[in-house]
Amino acid sequence: MEKRYDEQYIRSITRMGDSQGVVTNQAIFTSKxxxxxxxxxxxxxxxxxxxxSHKLIPKIDHCLTVENGISGDSLKAYAMNLLDSDPGVAVLRGDARIRNRMLRxxxxxxxxxxxxxxxxxxWSQRPEVFEHSIRVALVALFLAIKSFFFSTKELATLAAAAVFHDIGILHVSPELLRPGRRLEKAERHHLYAHPITGFLILREFVDYHPEISRTVFEHHERLDGSGYPRGLKAEQICLGAQVLMLAEAANAIFEQSRNSRNLARFSVLLKLNQKKFNSELSNCLLSLVQDIQYEDDPCDAQASAFSAIPTLEARLKEVARVFLDWNSIRRKCGIDTETAHxxxxxxxxxxERIDDLQRMLLHAGFDVSxxxxxxxxLQDDPExxxxxxxxxxxARWQLREIIHEVYRRLAEQGGLAxxxxxxxxxWIARNEVAIEQI
Ligand SMILES: [Fe+2]
Ligand SMILES: [Fe+2]
Structure with a gap:
C-alpha cells in the first residue's frame, strides 16, 4: 500500500484552500x-x-501563501480582543501597566x-487549538509579569512559546481531542508526542531554536518528575515551561470559572499540586483569584453539598480503599518511601505519587484514612x-494521572513488567475502573 504522509495536517491545509486562497509560492518536489x-x-x-502520497521538499509550510493569513498585527489584535471581551480571562484585566507589557x-x-x-x-481549521493557545499566552504573560522580573525580550520569547505550545496538535486527529472521548492507550501516545512534534517544527528556525523550542518541548513536564515526554524534574525544566504549565492549568479553570466553587477548586488544585508547579507562580495565582469577587449564590453550593453526603461518603471510602490496596502491595513488595528502588x-x-497525594490531602485538611x-x-460545615x-x-484526576504515567513508562521500557x-x-487492574467512578 502507498505510504501516506502527514494526512491530518495536509487535510486541514487543503480544506482551508477550499474557502480561502492558498497558493504555492514556489514549486513543490518529491523526495526523488x-x-x-x-x-x-x-x-x-x-x-x-x-x-x-509523497514526502514533500521543501516542507509544505515553506511553499504556501494564504490570503488574509495571520500576521503579527492580527495576532496581537486577536489577543487583545480576547483579553478585553472574554469572561474567561476577565481576571487578567485591570492593570494598564501589565496590559501594555502583554501587548508589547x-x-x-x-x-x-x-x-x-x-x-x-x-485559526481556520482548528479554532479551538488557536484560541486555547492565545488564552494560555495571555495567562502566561500575566503570571510572568506579576511574579518575575522578565525582560521585554524574555516576555516576547514566552509569548512565542505560548502561542506555539500546542502547534504539534495540528498533526493529531481532532477526533482524539473531542470532549468526552476516552482515549485508548495507543491513542494517548499520539497526544504525548505533541510537545516533541512542536519542538521538531520549531527547531528548523533560528528565531525559535533553542529557547522557544525547548520551552515548547517541556510544557507538559512537572516539577516532581511526573510529566512528559522526558519526566524532567525541578530546575531541569526551564522557567518558561514552568510558567506555561501553570498557565495551562489556570486557563482550564478560568475557562469554566465565574463562580466561587471554581475559586475553591482553584485553591484545592494548587494545594494538591504543590510539588508539580513552581511555588512562586502558584502563590501569585492564588492571590490573584482570592482578590476576585465572584457572583454566586452560596446557598446553591451548600445545598448541593448537603444533598450529596452519601455520595461523598462513598467516594471517600473508595479513595481510602485504593490507598489501602496500595499499602498492601507496598508491604508485599518490600517498598519503603525512604529507599530508592x-x-x-x-x-x-x-x-512516590501516592505518598505525595496522601500528604497533600492531609495538608489540605483531609485525612482520608x-x-x-x-x-x-464535616457535615455541619457546608463550605x-x-x-x-x-x-x-x-484526587480522582491525580490517581488517573498516576496510571497514565505508569503506562507511559511501561511503553518506554518495551511493555515489560x-x-x-x-x-x-x-494494582492498576484492580483499581482503574473504581478510580474512574470516584
Ligand atoms: Fe495546551
Ligand atoms: Fe500541550
Missing amino acids: NIKLIEKGVKVDSALFERLI AFDEMPLVAPMAFKLTVA ADMPLLSIIN NPGILIAI AMVELNILLGE EGAESSALE
Missing part, C-alpha cells in the same frame, strides 16, 4: 526530485491525494512566514463539604 506542483498553483481538496510581548515575538502560515491553518521503577513511581469520621466532622467534593474530583513489577499492573 520530481516536480509535483508548479509555483503559483491554487491548493485545495482536489490536490489532497497527490500531496499525501505580542508585538515583539518572532513570527516567521511558515509559522504564520501554520497559525493560519490553526531503581530496580522497581514502576512500583517506585506509584509509591478515616472516611467515616471525616464525614461526621468544607464543597471543598471535599472538589478535592475528591482532583517482570517479577515484583507486575504488582504495579495488578
Whole structure:
C-alpha cells in the first residue's frame, strides 16, 4: 500500500484552500526530485491525494501563501480582543501597566512566514487549538509579569512559546481531542508526542531554536518528575515551561470559572499540586483569584453539598480503599518511601505519587484514612463539604494521572513488567475502573 504522509495536517491545509486562497509560492518536489506542483498553483481538496502520497521538499509550510493569513498585527489584535471581551480571562484585566507589557510581548515575538502560515491553518481549521493557545499566552504573560522580573525580550520569547505550545496538535486527529472521548492507550501516545512534534517544527528556525523550542518541548513536564515526554524534574525544566504549565492549568479553570466553587477548586488544585508547579507562580495565582469577587449564590453550593453526603461518603471510602490496596502491595513488595528502588521503577513511581497525594490531602485538611469520621466532622460545615467534593474530583484526576504515567513508562521500557513489577499492573487492574467512578 502507498505510504501516506502527514494526512491530518495536509487535510486541514487543503480544506482551508477550499474557502480561502492558498497558493504555492514556489514549486513543490518529491523526495526523488520530481516536480509535483508548479509555483503559483491554487491548493485545495482536489490536490489532497497527490500531496499525501509523497514526502514533500521543501516542507509544505515553506511553499504556501494564504490570503488574509495571520500576521503579527492580527495576532496581537486577536489577543487583545480576547483579553478585553472574554469572561474567561476577565481576571487578567485591570492593570494598564501589565496590559501594555502583554501587548508589547505580542508585538515583539518572532513570527516567521511558515509559522504564520501554520497559525493560519490553526485559526481556520482548528479554532479551538488557536484560541486555547492565545488564552494560555495571555495567562502566561500575566503570571510572568506579576511574579518575575522578565525582560521585554524574555516576555516576547514566552509569548512565542505560548502561542506555539500546542502547534504539534495540528498533526493529531481532532477526533482524539473531542470532549468526552476516552482515549485508548495507543491513542494517548499520539497526544504525548505533541510537545516533541512542536519542538521538531520549531527547531528548523533560528528565531525559535533553542529557547522557544525547548520551552515548547517541556510544557507538559512537572516539577516532581511526573510529566512528559522526558519526566524532567525541578530546575531541569526551564522557567518558561514552568510558567506555561501553570498557565495551562489556570486557563482550564478560568475557562469554566465565574463562580466561587471554581475559586475553591482553584485553591484545592494548587494545594494538591504543590510539588508539580513552581511555588512562586502558584502563590501569585492564588492571590490573584482570592482578590476576585465572584457572583454566586452560596446557598446553591451548600445545598448541593448537603444533598450529596452519601455520595461523598462513598467516594471517600473508595479513595481510602485504593490507598489501602496500595499499602498492601507496598508491604508485599518490600517498598519503603525512604529507599530508592531503581530496580522497581514502576512500583517506585506509584509509591512516590501516592505518598505525595496522601500528604497533600492531609495538608489540605483531609485525612482520608478515616472516611467515616471525616464525614461526621464535616457535615455541619457546608463550605468544607464543597471543598471535599472538589478535592475528591482532583484526587480522582491525580490517581488517573498516576496510571497514565505508569503506562507511559511501561511503553518506554518495551511493555515489560517482570517479577515484583507486575504488582504495579495488578494494582492498576484492580483499581482503574473504581478510580474512574470516584
Ligand atoms: Fe495546551
Ligand atoms: Fe500541550
